[in-house]
Amino acid sequence: MAYVVPKESYNGKVLNVDFGKGDKALVIGGENALPFLSFEGELPNRPVIACEIQDTPPTDWPETVRNVYKDVSGDPVTWAKYCQNDLKAKAIALRLVSTHPDRDNRSAEDAAKTIKDVLSAINVPLIILGSNHIEKDASVLVAAAEAASGYNCIIGKAQEGNYKTIVAAALAHNHKLIAMSELDINLAKQLNILITQMGFDKEKLITDPMCSALGYGLEYTYSVMERIRLAGLMQNDATMQPPILGDVGMYVWKVKETVASEADVAEWGPLEERGTAWEALTATAMLIAGTNLLIMRHPKAISIVEKTIAELT
């Protein structure tokens, strides 16, 4: 008798979420099998990597990744165009860090203007991220959603403390939404339920169970993501079927392995190689756990992960 490959069967399917518009629009999700197991089901859409930029020069990024963008990062429009035209980014994630009260505390109106400027300069899809300040994000993301009306962006992140206003804005301006909870699968499910109970379509939702870097809690993120996928696919839990986001760059480019100089730790090897490997490895682990959308910083790390995706697809 010929050998028959044992196959798992799944009851559920990850939801399709599209973002952007025109011929550069993207779709993520749609799979009815675990990541890359194409022999067990349909995996219609490849994971997408968005290139991260921010609305103010990245003085808080370590030199390795700051240097890559040193000629363009003085202004978000130039930076976005560089990512799209030179790095061939498929999507761009704009983080509005300058609105954070502890940074420049810039206004929601300033943020709205930045978004309009960036959107008129690019044609790839845009992900708009707040500064991760619960109260401030509520006002900034509302203004951002309005400024981006008609562009079918992804906005986020809606959290337990501010989701109501952000959901209403995403609903009013027809954007996709990132729902973020802090490494707790039960709270991730609860937030998705609360958001859909507001009338927000679950097919417009993306779950961010919170990322972490290799060596700094990656196994927690991995485990939560994997359990979300299993609940959605095996138990057909409709609340756990939105695509998953891995916001990798911001967690990686602050750990000592990506920052410590060669002079300080010669035995760790060249800093740039070390940093990009750290980001690429963290992102690859997220992909294996079920991530559909990655936000990354270093172009070399992005190309390593793109290559991995191509090999596994």
Next chain:
Amino acid sequence: MIIIGEKISVIAKKVREAMNSRDPKPIQELAEVQWKAGAHYIDVNTGPAEEKGEELMTWMVESIQEKVHAPLCLDTTNQQALEAGLKAHNNQWGKPLINSTSNDPERFIMLELAAKYNSQIIALTVGKGGLPADAEERCGIAAEMMARAAEYGVPLENIFLDPLILQVCTTQDQAMHSIKAIKMFQELNDPPMKTVVGLSNISNGVPKNMRGLIDRVYLTLLMYEGLTAAIMNPLDKELMDTMKTTDVFLGKTLYAHSYLEM
């Protein structure tokens, strides 16, 4: 767990009157409300339906599936009516379920119909000569029926074994025998056999205000042993909440604060 909504029964006066006058509205409403409450199948109990049974069942199936996009559990002892129901059934949302065959030769015809229409079927583990004494006897009958089903060409995955729940107020020891049978039935095949119960039988004859409690606790014990499906009232919120909570404990539903609302 699979829920078979039990509310459309000839025993209910409102349903009986609607059946007699061929008024689809009350029946459709009762089907819809059960479906929305989480029923996966709608039981259609027309009783013996000796007069115009075929026409009645056809009308019932078509009226219900016009509003409810779910498979039906066809519950009649009239074989002509049953066949008419199977013909009328729209399989787009799943195979129908025949309620039921048993080890009584008069009911073997139901297996023939299940094979002919590729329907699922409930097999009551009871023979012609009286009620089974314990779980072992129920298993013996189940094994006989599984062999017979194979002869008729009914695949085992289309069979739901029913241990026959008896009322606790008169046959207390049978409550535990049926629970044990649910566990043992599953061991009769790999993959495990599917199981079903008519839940409210357990509380037949007990004071009305205690029936809900008895049904809920009994359902939990049955689910713990791996029950696949129950014919029950999906409009009983406390019963549904008990089922959802048991599914959380059994790891079949991921906990969230709002799990009862899902």
